Amino acid sequence: MSLFLATLLPGLLLVLIGALLLWNNPVVSDTARALPRSRRAAILLYGGGALWFLARISRLSEADLIFFQSPWPVFCIFAALAILAFIYVPDFLAVRGLCILMLMVAEPLLRAAYMEYAHPQRLLMVSAVYLGLVLALYLSSVPYRLRDILEWLFRRPGRPRLLGAVLLVYGLATSAAAFTY
Numbered sequence: 001m002s003l004f005l006a007t008l009l010p011g012l013l014l015v016l017i018g019a020l021l022l023w024n025n026p027v028v029s030d031t032a033r034a035l036p037r038s039r040r041a042a043i044l045l046y047g048g049g050a051l052w053f054l055a056r057i058s059r060l061s062e063a064d065l066i067f068f069q070s071p072w073p074v075f076c077i078f079a080a081l082a083i084l085a086f087i088y089v090p091d092f093l094a095v096r097g098l099c100i101l102m103l104m105v106a107e108p109l110l111r112a113a114y115m116e117y118a119h120p121q122r123l124l125m126v127s128a129v130y131l132g133l134v135l136a137l138y139l140s141s142v143p144y145r146l147r148d149i150l151e152w153l154f155r156r157p158g159r160p161r162l163l164g165a166v167l168l169v170y171g172l173a174t175s176a177a178a179f180t181y
Helices: 003-023 026-037 039-058 072-088 093-113 120-141 144-153 158-178
Strands: none
Touching: 003 026, 003 093, 003 120, 003 158, 026 039, 026 093, 026 144, 039 072, 039 093, 072 093, 093 120, 120 144, 120 158, 144 158
16 A cells, blocks of 8 residues: 555545534434444444454464464454354444454554655654554453443534544645645
8 A cells, every 4th residue: 555545545534534523413423322332333344354354364374373384273263253253242343343443454554654754744644543543452442432432422512523623624634645745
C-alpha cells in the first residue's frame, strides 16, 4: 500500500464518521447505540475480522510456526475458535470484531509510513492509527465499555456534534496531507 493511499483512506473514514456524528440524526444515534449487541454487525465485523485473520494465518511461513510444519493446524484451531465464539460468546461480538479489524488494518497503514522521515505530515495518519490501536486493545478486553461510551456520548446532543466536528476537521487535514506526498 502506498503512503498516499494509507493516509487518504483513514482520513476519508474519519471524515465520514465525523460527518455522521455532526449530523446527529436519530438514525445515527440509534444505530450506534445498537451496534455493540447487534447480531448483524457481529456477523459482518467479527466474521470479516476472523476471515482476514485466517487469511493471514494461512500464509504463515515455516519460520513463523513453532510446533507445526504447516499453518493448517493453526488455521483450523482459530477457525474453530471463531465459530465457537458465535455460539458461546455472542455478547458484544460486534465490538470485538471492530477491534480485530482495527488491529488488522493498522499493520499495512503503519508499514506504509515506516521510515518515511521526509514526510512529517504522515504523523497525522500514524497518530490516528495508534490512537485507534489503543482504543481497540482497551475495548477488546472490556467490550461493554463501548456501550457505556456511546450512551454517554448520545445523552446530550452537543457531545456527538463536538466529537463529529473534531473528527471531521482531523479527517480533512489527514486527507489533505495525503496529497502533499
